[in-house]
Amino acid sequence: MSTHASPYAHIVGWGRYAPAGVLTNADLEKMVDTSDEWIRTRTGIRERRVAAAHETTASMAAVAARRAIAVAGLQPNDIDVILLATLSPDYWMPSTAALVKEAIGNTKAFAMDVAAACSGFVYAYSVGQAYITSGMARNVLVIGAELLTRFLDYTDRSTCILFGDGAGAIVLSAADTPGGGLGFELTTEPSGAYMIWLPAGGAKSPPSQATVERGEHYIRMDGTQTYRFATRTLASTALAAVAKAGLEPADIDLFIPHQANIRIIQSVADGLGLSMDKMFVNLDRYGNTSAASIPIALAEAVDSGRVKIGDKLVIVAFGAGYTSGAAAISWTADPARGALAESIRPEEITVRPPLDWEPVDPIPAALVEILARPGSPEPGAKAAEVHA
Numbered sequence: 001m002s003t004h005a006s007p008y009a010h011i012v013g014w015g016r017y018a019p020a021g022v023l024t025n026a027d028l029e030k031m032v033d034t035s036d037e038w039i040r041t042r043t044g045i046r047e048r049r050v051a052a053a054h055e056t057t058a059s060m061a062a063v064a065a066r067r068a069i070a071v072a073g074l075q076p077n078d079i080d081v082i083l084l085a086t087l088s089p090d091y092w093m094p095s096t097a098a099l100v101k102e103a104i105g106n107t108k109a110f111a112m113d114v115a116a117a118c119s120g121f122v123y124a125y126s127v128g129q130a131y132i133t134s135g136m137a138r139n140v141l142v143i144g145a146e147l148l149t150r151f152l153d154y155t156d157r158s159t160c161i162l163f164g165d166g167a168g169a170i171v172l173s174a175a176d177t178p179g180g181g182l183g184f185e186l187t188t189e190p191s192g193a194y195m196i197w198l199p200a201g202g203a204k205s206p207p208s209q210a211t212v213e214r215g216e217h218y219i220r221m222d223g224t225q226t227y228r229f230a231t232r233t234l235a236s237t238a239l240a241a242v243a244k245a246g247l248e249p250a251d252i253d254l255f256i257p258h259q260a261n262i263r264i265i266q267s268v269a270d271g272l273g274l275s276m277d278k279m280f281v282n283l284d285r286y287g288n289t290s291a292a293s294i295p296i297a298l299a300e301a302v303d304s305g306r307v308k309i310g311d312k313l314v315i316v317a318f319g320a321g322y323t324s325g326a327a328a329i330s331w332t333a334d335p336a337r338g339a340l341a342e343s344i345r346p347e348e349i350t351v352r353p354p355l356d357w358e359p360v361d362p363i364p365a366a367l368v369e370i371l372a373r374p375g376s377p378e379p380g381a382k383a384a385e386v387h388a
């Protein structure tokens with residue numbers, strides 16, 4: 001492990017992966033008492049991605065990670081630390097980060113998961129920054145990955161319409177020249193601990209037939225309270241990170257907020273006195289992918305030409321806990337490098353399965369038909385690849 005402290009941790013690689021299965025609002029209309037119109041106007045979401053039976057949080061994370069490493073121009077073994085933010089790990093143990101380490105072909109890094117729900121990626125990013133600026137690491141892989149569609153009650157219209165699956169990753173590298181994360185703000189408010197939660201499966205209520213019969217293995221949420229927390233907190237958290245970076249909101253070229261609800265993003269823009277042009281939005285196509293939402297959005301923003309060298313960015317998230325987190329970032333990488341991610345094909349990356357064990361079918365009954373349809377291309381894939 002390095003002992004040379006560097007004052008800066010630049011983002012040098014970025015990558016994303018979204019599964020091919022698509023769950024549309026029209027599909028949800030057939031499952032619960034809802035409408036495309038209600039979902040679009042109350043949330044902004046049109047469709048979300050759904051992982052197939054062979055996919056897991058680790059497998060999606062590994063693809064996004066290899067893409068970020070390729071964009072950085074590094075080899076998997078150049079990575080010293082792997083941090084994986086998730087609330088939907090493959091197993092209670094080992095960590096999903098450990099599985100990803102093996103799947104990407106790294107033999108050197110130490111790896112761990114970070115649990116801070118939808119704020120998890122920002123929290124993990126701050127940890128990676130601290131490892132680099134303290135001299136404990138040179139290259140840190142930070143991943144946000146979620147497979148939420150297996151933890152939803154498809155009879156509960158207040159939650160099943162919101163969430164989707166996917167993964168995003170960045171590589172941080174030590175540097176002596178200015179750039180990277182300039183200011184961080186992280187908050188935790190346990191008063192909201194039971195406003196978004198998953199009751200069963202932990203030590204308080206281990207999984208059993210009774211917990212399953214009570215539906216306690218599904219995500220529960222008080223949407224109204226969570227909405228209030230988000231609108232109260234997101235702008236102030238972003239402002240604090242901007243101030244810690246010595247900047248003003250007007251200095252920021254692009255805000256990349258957690259993709260939960262278009263009305264929440266609108267209220268952040270209002271709170272900061274900015275127009276929606278400064279807010280990156282892709283929740284219409286992915287829904288809320290929790291800890292994956294910001295790294296997917298960041299990679300998509302860069303690859304779609306919304307970010308250039310020298311830009312100041314802010315990522316800002318809120319989530320269960322309640323947690324919130326924001327980082328003000330000086331972008332220093334050439335966006336054109338994003339094309340290098342195309343060399344990484346999902347079918348070439350595997351997560352080693354356990355010996356002598358087969359999982360039960362992981363696909364919720366409500367999604368069987370959707371996953372039997374032909375898949376859609378990965379968002380952002382080149383047309384030539386899609387039709388190849």
Ligand code: ACO
Binds near residue numbers: 033260
């Ligand atoms: N379709 C149709 N009607 C619905 C649906 C639906 N899918 N869901 C709720 N409704 C109904 C309600 O039952 C209610 O009906 P009523 O007036 O007859 O009682 C009505 O619509 C209004 O319900 P509200 O809950 O007040 O609707 P609201 O405008 O608050 O929108 C929503 C609900 C979208 C969930 C919103 O509160 C929200 O986005 N909250 C934040 C949630 C969030 O972002 N969570 C993620 C946190 S991140 C993490 O860490 C996991």
